[in-house]
Amino acid sequence: MKSMLVALIAAAALAGCTNERQEAIEQNREATQENLDAQKKAVDESGEAARRQVEAQSDADKARINAAEEARKAEIEAEKKKADAEADAKKAEAERVP
DSSP, rough: OHHHHHHHHHHHHHHHHHHHHHHHHHHHHHHHHHHHHHHHHHHHHHEEEEEEEEHHHHHHHHHHHHHHHHHHHHHHHHHHHHHHHHHHHHHHHHHOOO
């Protein structure tokens, strides 16, 4: 009877250790999952920030290209008007000469 009691106490102690160990393993798993979820969220946020930055840079580049294009078109249009004015002046001068 005494040996049976010792065996029951040992089994109970062993079961307690097993439960504590299982609980520790579960807590470790949960902590690991939370850490990995936090890392994933940080990656998502970083990626989104990078996308916003690239989009903003792209918009700025497009605006610069559009401004340069419009400025060059304005220069060309001014050159055309100047050429027309010079041609008209030469025609008027040629008409005055007998």
